[in-house]
Amino acid sequence: MxxxxxxxxxxxxxxxxxxxxxxxxxxxxxxxxxxxxxxxxxxxxxxxxxxxxxxxxxxxxxxxxxREQGILSAQELSKSVPSLQINNSTSPQIFIRGIGQRAPFARFDPSVSVYLDGIxxxxxxxxxxxxxxxxxxxxxxxxxxxxxxxxxxxxxxxxxxxxxxxxxxxxxxxxxxxxxxxxxxxxxxxxxxxxxxxxxxxxxxxxxxxxxxxxxxxxxxxxxxxxxxxxxxxxxxxxxxxxxxxxxxxxxxxxxxxxxxxxxxxxxxxxxxxxxxxxxxxxxxxxxxxxxxxxxxxxxxxxxxxxxxxxxxxxxxxxxxxxxxxxxxxxxxxxxxxxxxxxxxxxxxxxxxxxxGGPAEYLRADLLGNxxxxxxxxxxxxxxxxxxxxxxxxxxxxxxxxxxxxxxxxNPIVGAEPIAFLGLASGQAGFDLAEITDLLGSVTGLVPGGTVPLVAAAAPLATVxxxxxxxxxxxxxxxxxxxxxxxxxxxxxxxxxxxxxxxxxxxRGADLAEVTSIISSADPRFVPILPDMAALAFLGRWSQDPLTIANNILKERFPGEIHAPLGExxxxxxxxxxxxxxxxxxxxxxxxxxxxxxxxxxxxxxxxxxxxxxxxxxxxxxxxxxxxxxxxxxxxxxxxxxxxxxxxxxxxxxxxxxxxxxxxxxxxxxxxxxxxxxxxxxxxxxxxxxxxxxxxxxxxxxxxxxxxxxxxxxxxxxxxxxxxxxxxxxxxxxxxxxxxxxxxxxxxxxxxxxxxxxxxxxxxxxxxxxxxxxxxxxxxxxxxxxxxxxxxxxxxxxxxxxxxxxxxxxxxxxxxxxxxxxxxxxxxxxxxxxxxxxxxxxxxxxxxxxxxxxxxxxxxxxxxxx
CATH class of the missing domain: 2.40.170.20 (TonB-dependent receptor, beta-barrel domain)
Known part of the structure; x- marks a missing residue:
């Protein structure tokens, strides 16, 4: 050794x-x-x-x-026991000699076992x-x-x-x-x-x-x-x-x-x-x-x-x-x-x-139900x-x-400029980039200056x-x-x-086609481009904050913990x-x-x-x-x-x-x-x-x-x-x-x-x-x-x-x-x-x-x- x-x-x-x-x-x-x-x-x-x-x-x-040390819980044992590390932050974690389990989900077993009277x-x-x-x-x-x-x-x-x-x-x-x-x-x-x-x-x-x-x-x-x-x-x-x-x-x-x-x-x-x-x-x-x-x-x-x-x-x-x-x-x-x-x-x-990590409702991971x-x-x-x-x-x-x-x-509906959107879509299997390019060209021609805000579910809108x-x-x-x-x-x-x-x-993932329909029906300024990606063009300016508008439409329609319709x-x-x-x-x-x-x-x-x-x-x-x-x-x-x-x-x-x-x-x-x-x-x-x-x-x-x-x-x-x-x-x-x-x-x-x-x-x-x-x-x-x-x-x-x-x-x-x-x-x-x-x-x-x-x-x- x-x-x-x-x-x-x-x-x-x-x-x-x-x-x-x-x-x-x-x-x-x-x-x-x-x-x-x-x-x-x-x-x-x-x-x-x-x-x-x-x-x-x-x-x-x-x-x-x-009692002499004032130890009231197992967590406090790590103050004096060598090689023992116990955290109780966003999840309980027990480590001994660097070995432990970091995540709190049901599928993960602990690496340190605990027994109470042999149980x-x-x-x-x-x-x-x-x-x-x-x-x-x-x-x-x-x-x-x-x-x-x-x-x-x-x-x-x-x-x-x-x-x-x-x-x-x-x-x-x-x-x-x-x-x-x-x-x-x-x-x-x-x-x-x-x-x-x-x-x-x-x-x-x-x-x-x-x-x-x-x-x-x-x-x-x-x-x-x-x-x-x-x-x-x-x-x-x-x-x-x-x-x-x-x-x-x-x-x-x-x-x-x-x-x-x-x-x-x-x-x-x-x-x-x-x-x-x-x-x-x-x-x-x-x-x-x-x-x-x-x-x-x-x-x-x-x-x-x-x-x-x-x-x-x-x-x-x-x-x-x-x-x-x-x-x-x-x-x-x-x-x-x-x-x-x-x-x-x-x-x-x-x-x-x-x-x-911030106050806005951006990236979420939630345990629901009991x-x-x-x-x-x-x-x-x-x-x-x-x-x-x-x-x-x-x-x-x-x-x-x-x-x-x-x-x-x-994740929320996010946005991108047309060129950046092409890059995002190219990473998604099954999309015809030539067809997307033609669609973007036709939509951006509607807006003076030749550009248009694009919104989409580029990250999963909901996965339950x-x-x-x-x-x-x-x-x-x-x-x-x-x-x-x-x-x-x-x-x-x-x-x-x-x-x-x-x-x-x-x-069950979010039904993006229905998301597209809900947003475009609630506000006609949103024009569908790629329904299977919930991608829409906003006939307006970025200064109008179209992303907040689109996400608020979904939150009003789905006020619970899941802000999207779910598919099969x-x-x-x-x-x-x-x-x-x-x-x-x-x-x-x-x-x-x-x-x-x-x-x-x-x-x-x-x-x-x-x-x-x-x-x-x-x-x-x-x-x-x-x-x-x-x-x-x-x-x-x-x-x-x-x-x-x-x-x-x-x-x-x-x-x-x-x-x-x-x-x-x-x-x-x-x-x-x-x-x-x-x-x-x-x-x-x-x-x-x-x-x-x-x-x-x-x-x-x-x-x-x-x-x-x-x-x-x-x-x-x-x-x-x-x-x-x-x-x-x-x-x-x-x-x-x-x-x-x-x-x-x-x-x-x-x-x-x-x-x-x-x-x-x-x-x-x-x-x-x-x-x-x-x-x-x-x-x-x-x-x-x-x-x-x-x-x-x-x-x-x-x-x-x-x-x-x-x-x-x-x-x-x-x-x-x-x-x-x-x-x-x-x-x-x-x-x-x-x-x-x-x-x-x-x-x-x-x-x-x-x-x-x-x-x-x-x-x-x-x-x-x-």
Whole structure:
């Protein structure tokens, strides 16, 4: 494995800077007893193990530690967990080691899976859980294809709920903060008898949006209500049943964003020579640029946006999850566990997922109707011990999932001068240019000066797609660890997965002939030229703004979300089966204690792992061309690590270094369909690589002081990434290959670091715990196409989010009887402005839409236990 000097130097400097050589890569939140780090148990290998003896890069955070850091949602985990990047801008995005999923649509599976009490959550918009009643969360980094299955190429987040207690009791916690934040969280244990225990927990959190839009909306708001009911039945000494029901309700506004023009040569800026509604001078078209700049940070000022009335920023979703776990220890060495899960979620639309970035209703991408998500999972696990020296875990997994969404992409009627129109028409297959030339000649002769404004649906006026997916997954897995000696173990495992996806797609495009008839009938100044392209000549001047007139005619006739009549439906059905085997092998060596005797090191484990993962292939709508297939992506990971406890177990240092190879990586790109319409879709990059390293340190320099430090460095590169030149496709229908292998990976930073310092003061007035956290993210590339990359070479701000450091401060007080605690907190102490998304497109729409993260927030908390 080749880890470059840029990666190794910070690791070496950190190791030298801390007395003694230690390791901490898997645990950032352990408690202390008499200055020592307690043992932490994880289930990264489907069995309970000491984290320091588990050859997996895993971070385990207890519920108490989450509260000490003020972490209220999964999104905030990325502040302190190495290689973890979580954005919640225009869509939820979870990335680990640069691997994640960028788009929010139903057809896309996540690359990082999330589990709640063993139940798989298959959709990204249900994965960013609040940390309500969480006993622990484990972040597994790297592909988990053997024990956890498909769509774990980046890793997994495993949430475990606090189980019902055997005695009555609970807590209530409330918080008030700026932006009118109000939070209430409570839990109550209600044992029924000595064998049956129940627990009820509720959480409500509301906060006004801090991004003020010119329309009066307040975006980036929070409004969540959730409740969990749990039951635990000790049916016998050997049988335990755990069940839960989760209800969630979200009524929030997504973040709004700002806009900046990336490239004048982009197709929709000046690249096609087209004019937009509002343009009145063909020699100086400016409406498109003006629209973007009307929503720039420079024009709007701090925390203000201008996205217009057509935006739908609502994030409205209801969710139900049910889980039942049956655990049977049928003899001393063997047990069986079954996990049954059900999830039903409805996302209420309309919701705008993308546009060109300004207040005018130009380029639109909307989810319409209600999106349905329903899944049923079943997992059967066998685990235990064979021959006194082999631990094993094996089982089967089955999932049945249904998803649906209605998606609309639309563009306005645009315009062009006759010569520019000839260029546009030449790129459309099936048009007779000689006939068009004759028509133009006859029409322009009617107007003094020999020219005439032309309007047309040069880009798709409306494309409405109803999409349904049925997916069935079956997998069988097995993994065994052979303890060859007391200090050396070898692990082998594999998983076979078979997934069948059946998709139904109904596509309806705008009826352009009817559009032509409607516009020409409403205003006789519009003369049809090419009805099948909704092309009309306007017998007037550009100064009269014929484009606004034509589009207003359609909006008055079709006032809803779809401003055009729709033609006949095209139906596509397709079923594909994807199969994959993902093996793994790992070796671990624990250095004998007698070899460490007398040194500063208490324990050391060294491990090496080879593992594989894959992300399922899928079918996706591709404009008017219907369904296309994207092949599965495959990942091979090679990893080495060391885990050390030192200084009488007051210091822990964990290091992991890895090299990963991708085949057929899923990437979001912009292309054109057979109708020369721009389509945002997926393709498989030929090959790519990731090399990196992670460091986690926990140190108690004294009985009352704790220091956490994490660092990660991930170096990404495409070994092969061929794309098509978008302008050649759009203008001439020619496929001109371009090499994009020199570009950076998008969305995930190369370097992250975090430092947390906490001190405990015991006084006669109670215990005071001040804490300070700092988190660093390097700059992040947010480009989508080659044009964004080219523009960023001239001006990095056209496609990058700047590097930033966030500081959080917190002071808590706990009374002598431990039942009452108070806390005051400030997040983003310096009120830093930083970006958490979204996308820069330099070839097509030519804009960079950027989303701000939370400004300074502060508040107080009160918690009472009973």
């Amino acid at each position: 080749n880890i470059n000097k840029r990666t190794l130097l910070p690791l070496l400097l950190t190791t030298i800077a801390i007395p003694g050589y230690g390791q901490g890569g898997s645990d950032t939140t352990n408690k202390k007893v008499k200055g020592l780090i307690e043992e932490v148990i994880v289930t990264a290998r489907k069995r309970s193990e000491n984290i320091q003896e588990t050859p997996v890069a895993v971070t385990a955070i207890t519920g108490d530690a989450l 798989f959550i298959p959709r990204p918009d249900g994965q960013l859980l609040d940390t309500i009643d969480v006993d622990s969360v484990q972040v597994l980094r790297g592909p988990q294809g053997t024990l956890f299955g498909k769509n774990n190429t980046g890793g997994a987040l495993v949430f475990t709920l606090t189980k019902p207690g055997e005695e009555s009791g609970g807590y209530i916690e409330t918080s008030l903060g700026n932006y009118n934040e109000q939070r209430l969280q409570a839990a109550l244990d209600l044992p029924v008898n000595d064998e049956l225990f129940t627990r009820v927990s509720v959480n409500t959190r509301r906060r006004d949006g801090f991004l003020k839009d010119a329309t009066g909306r307040e975006n980036q708001s929070i409004d969540r209500l959730s409740a969990i009911f749990q039951a635990r039945w000790l049916a016998s000494d050997d049988i335990v049943l755990d069940g839960f029901a989760f209800l969630g309700r979200t009524r929030e506004n997504f973040p709004s964003y700002h806009c900046r023009v990336v490239s004048d040569d982009a197709l929709f800026v000046n690249g096609l020579g087209i004019l937009w509604p509002g343009d009145t001078d063909p020699n100086n078209p400016s409406a498109y640029r003006d629209n973007c700049e009307a929503n720039s940070r420079e024009s709007q000022g701090d925390l203000h946006t201008n996205q217009g009335d057509s935006q739908r920023q609502n994030k409205d979703q209801d969710e139900l999850m049910l889980g039942l776990t049956f655990d049977y220890q049928f003899n001393e060495n063997h047990s069986v566990k079954s996990i049954i899960g059900y999830r039903d979620a409805t996302k209420y639309n309309p919701q705008t997922t993308a546009d060109d 999106s349905i998500q329903e899944s049923f999972t079943f997992e059967l696990q066998f685990s235990g011990e064979l021959f006194d020296d082999i631990d094993y875990a094996a089982g089967i997994f089955w999932q049945d999932e249904y998803k649906s969404e209605r998606f609309n992409t639309s 797609q109803d999409f349904e997916i049925d997916g069935k997954t079956f997998a069988a897995f097995s993994q065994a660890t052979w303890h060859i000696t007391d200090n050396f173990e070898l692990t082998l495992g594999g998983r076979y997965t078979e997934e069948t996806r059946t998709s139904y797609l109904e596509t 439906a095209r139906i596509d059905r397709r079923s594909d089966t994807f199969r994959q085997f993902t093996p793994m092998a790992s070796a671990a060596y624990i250095i004998p204690e007698d070899l460490l005797y007398g040194s500063l090191i208490d324990s050391t484990m060294i491990y090496a792992t080879w593992s594989n993962g894959f992300k399922s292939g899928f079918q996706e709508p591709f404009g008017l061309d219907g369904l296309t297939v994207v092949e599965p992506e495959e990942l091979e990971n090679r990893e080495i690590g060391i885990k050390i406890d030192a200084l009488d177990r007051s210091l822990r240092v964990n290091i992991a270094a890895y090299s990963m190879s991708f085949k057929n990586m899923h990437l979001i790109t912009v292309n054109v369909d057979s109708n020369n319409a721009l389509v945002v879709g997926s393709q498989n990059a030929g090959a790519s690589s990731i090399e990196g390293a992670e460091l986690e340190v926990m140190w108690f320099p004294s009985m009352n002081t704790m220091i956490n430090f994490t660092y990660s460095n991930n170096n990404y590169r495409y070994d092969e990434f061929m794309d098509n030149d978008l302008k050649s496709l759009a203008l001439r229908g020619e496929f001109v290959p371009i090499d994009r292998s020199d570009e950076e990976f998008a969305v995930s930073p190369e370097v992250t670091a975090a430092l947390g310092i906490q001190h405990t003061l015991d006084t006669e007035f109670g215990r005071f715990v001040p804490r300070l956290d700092a988190s660093y993210k390097s700059d992040i590339y947010l480009g989508l196409d080659r044009g964004a990359w080219t523009a960023s070479k001239q001006d990095k701000s056209l496609a990058y989010a700047d590097a930033y450091i966030l500081y959080d401060a917190r002071v808590s007080w706990t009374g002598d009887d431990e039942s009452l605690s108070l806390a005051a907190y400030v997040k983003n102490l310096t009120d830093e402005r930083y970006d958490i998304g979204a996308v820069s497109a330099g070839d097509s729409i030519g804009t960079f839409t950027s989303v701000l993260g939370d400004p300074r927030t502060y508040g107080i908390e009160v918690r009472k236990t009973f």
